[in-house]
Amino acid sequence: MDSPELATMPLPVLEPIKGVKKAPLEEYFTSGHRTCQGCESALVMKLMIKAAGPRTVVLGSTGCMYVANTTYYSTPWVVPWMHTQLGSSGSAAVGTAAGYRALMRKGKIKKEPINVISFCGDIGGADMGLSAISAALQHVDYNHLILLYDNESAANTDIQATGSTPYGAVTTFSPTGPAKRIFHTRWKKNTAAMLAAGHPECRYVATVCASYAVDFMNRVRRALTIGGPTFIHSFDPCPKGWDYDPMLSHELGELAVLTGIWPLFEVEDHTLRLYGKSKAIAEGRQKRLPVRDYLLKQGRFAHFTEDDIDYFQAKIDDMWTQWLIPGVLPFAAEVLNDTPPA
Amino acid sequence: MMPAFTKGNEAIAESAIRAGLRAYFGYPVTPQSELPEYLARRLPERGGVFLQAESEIAAINMVYGAGARVMISTSGPGFSLMQEGLSYLVGAEVPCVVVDMMRGGPGLGNIAPAQGDYFQATKSAGHGDGRLLVLAPWSVQEACDLTRVAFDLADRYRNPVAILGDGLLGQMMEPVVLPAPVEPARDVAWATTGAGSGPARVITSLDLEPEALEARNRRLQEKYRRAQQEVRWEGYRLDDADVAVVAYGISARIARTAVDRARDEGVAAGLVRPITLFPFPSQAVRDVASRVRIVLVTELSAGQMVEDVRLAADGRVPVRFYGRFGGMVSTPPEILDQIEQAASEVRAA
Numbered sequence: 001m002d003s004p005e006l007a008t009m010p011l012p013v014l015e016p017i018k019g020v021k022k023a024p025l026e027e028y029f030t031s032g033h034r035t036c037q038g039c040e041s042a043l044v045m046k047l048m049i050k051a052a053g054p055r056t057v058v059l060g061s062t063g064c065m066y067v068a069n070t071t072y073y074s075t076p077w078v079v080p081w082m083h084t085q086l087g088s089s090g091s092a093a094v095g096t097a098a099g100y101r102a103l104m105r106k107g108k109i110k111k112e113p114i115n116v117i118s119f120c121g122d123i124g125g126a127d128m129g130l131s132a133i134s135a136a137l138q139h140v141d142y143n144h145l146i147l148l149y150d151n152e153s154a155a156n157t158d159i160q161a162t163g164s165t166p167y168g169a170v171t172t173f174s175p176t177g178p179a180k181r182i183f184h185t186r187w188k189k190n191t192a193a194m195l196a197a198g199h200p201e202c203r204y205v206a207t208v209c210a211s212y213a214v215d216f217m218n219r220v221r222r223a224l225t226i227g228g229p230t231f232i233h234s235f236d237p238c239p240k241g242w243d244y245d246p247m248l249s250h251e252l253g254e255l256a257v258l259t260g261i262w263p264l265f266e267v268e269d270h271t272l273r274l275y276g277k278s279k280a281i282a283e284g285r286q287k288r289l290p291v292r293d294y295l296l297k298q299g300r301f302a303h304f305t306e307d308d309i310d311y312f313q314a315k316i317d318d319m320w321t322q323w324l325i326p327g328v329l330p331f332a333a334e335v336l337n338d339t340p341p342a
Numbered sequence: 343m344m345p346a347f348t349k350g351n352e353a354i355a356e357s358a359i360r361a362g363l364r365a366y367f368g369y370p371v372t373p374q375s376e377l378p379e380y381l382a383r384r385l386p387e388r389g390g391v392f393l394q395a396e397s398e399i400a401a402i403n404m405v406y407g408a409g410a411r412v413m414i415s416t417s418g419p420g421f422s423l424m425q426e427g428l429s430y431l432v433g434a435e436v437p438c439v440v441v442d443m444m445r446g447g448p449g450l451g452n453i454a455p456a457q458g459d460y461f462q463a464t465k466s467a468g469h470g471d472g473r474l475l476v477l478a479p480w481s482v483q484e485a486c487d488l489t490r491v492a493f494d495l496a497d498r499y500r501n502p503v504a505i506l507g508d509g510l511l512g513q514m515m516e517p518v519v520l521p522a523p524v525e526p527a528r529d530v531a532w533a534t535t536g537a538g539s540g541p542a543r544v545i546t547s548l549d550l551e552p553e554a555l556e557a558r559n560r561r562l563q564e565k566y567r568r569a570q571q572e573v574r575w576e577g578y579r580l581d582d583a584d585v586a587v588v589a590y591g592i593s594a595r596i597a598r599t600a601v602d603r604a605r606d607e608g609v610a611a612g613l614v615r616p617i618t619l620f621p622f623p624s625q626a627v628r629d630v631a632s633r634v635r636i637v638l639v640t641e642l643s644a645g646q647m648v649e650d651v652r653l654a655a656d657g658r659v660p661v662r663f664y665g666r667f668g669g670m671v672s673t674p675p676e677i678l679d680q681i682e683q684a685a686s687e688v689r690a691a
Contacts, residue, residue, distance in 0.1 A: 173368070179387040
């Protein structure tokens, strides 16, 4: 904090939700959106703002959750929202939070907690906007949350690959064909852990999945109440982009966690915690399901051979058995055992 | 060869492959995404490289320094992001082809056809004094043909060449005769192709000494003067015209219908269609302006090319403007109405 005044910038009081029956009934993301049937990202928006409450300004960088929610003179947002450039979720969050802080400091508006939430898709957040998010997480004077809703493709523009698209998935930019059976050979970016590890002053980073709605909302509440810039990475099954029956969205979110593909963790003031089913997996209380159960429910992996599935499984096994922090940090433990010469 | 019914974006992509495209760097943005999608499917089959960038800024910088025939494509918002990279390409004299399928703006605007990027494409390549050579097709066939021209011009002038289309041209389907594939003979003695026995090649646009940078700029300006010989334009029913409509790209397509209808009604109208927007067919416009009594410019913008037309006409005749924008597309009756207004204006004078 650069002045005593800033230390007193008000933060909201948002108690953890003790169960689904205790969740607020009020909706601030209502009718009027044009998302697809089974869209998990729409649920993410709904839960995000339900957890944050009405004193919230939502900023959305270009992506399906901006376009589908604000087209043709209609919007589901009850709270104020603002559209921002595709790669600008970080910058827009800082600018807005700085603006509110200045207005409160000068006494032009009442000093009260106002949540600033800036959301971005995976191509906006994990690709083009990554540097802006990184900078935003360094500006510790400003209170805001950046939420990355990750449906693993550029779903707004016809399902193109992104840095968050999983290995081998078919997209319109990574078709399977005679020249290349596996076009997309990049492994998915480990965005949340990268941002947590790279920004030690950022007080809260978490991964979430809306299939676990109460856990999801409580992470949003923690991010908004802890102070300073925070980041949440949400894993959002997408029926259109992943090519599956829309009724399976919730199940695929669960399967991603249960197969170990999507670890649920939070880093709060430098303390890392796996939570939910991921914690159970790490502690051996929950057996990881085979990735096959997850992959073969989706058309985007329909071209996978047994070898491809085995490769994918081996990479996930590595995450849980070889990584220094299972599911989070992909360094080999050898570094810790390194003994410098006497 | 039998024409194939082809979408504008895909026709450009296939034509690029047949012009010797070796690498494409892309990023999704409507209404051009079919172009990279086609290349993702087809370019690897022909031994080329399709690589997805993490942003348009990355895409334009991926083509920087490429000795092979390379292309990128985008629409307005992405074209804006590419401007700095284009300036580097121009400064370092590195060729590439960039396709801009214009959409409604400003800001995110919408995904409907527009021609609001004219200034951005023709007036400078990003910052500094550089220029893009700019081609504006009005049909899918011409988009296909000009793609090859674009690669040739890029190589000849070692300068980025833009194909300025719009959402309508990119999305519509028309019969197309695709050109036969060529293996272009190219002089890439400037390209950084790896360590060899010769002197190291340097690609840069940095000249800290003002004298050196001025010399580089003089060379560029001389190149643009030479490029005047590449001017392309088309005239239609101009011989006895009183009213000359000037329009490019899809606007010209609409204007041609309006000109025909005006003729049916006894109004002597004609059409000037610039095909190269830079270099602009100034002499042609000037000549026409000397013969007709009034000029009407129509664009899908608030009025951008009209400035070049006014400069070219140089006060010889009144120059009127009619534009639709924000994704709205003018119709032949609208243009006809404007032609009639222009004609009555000169009759009254």
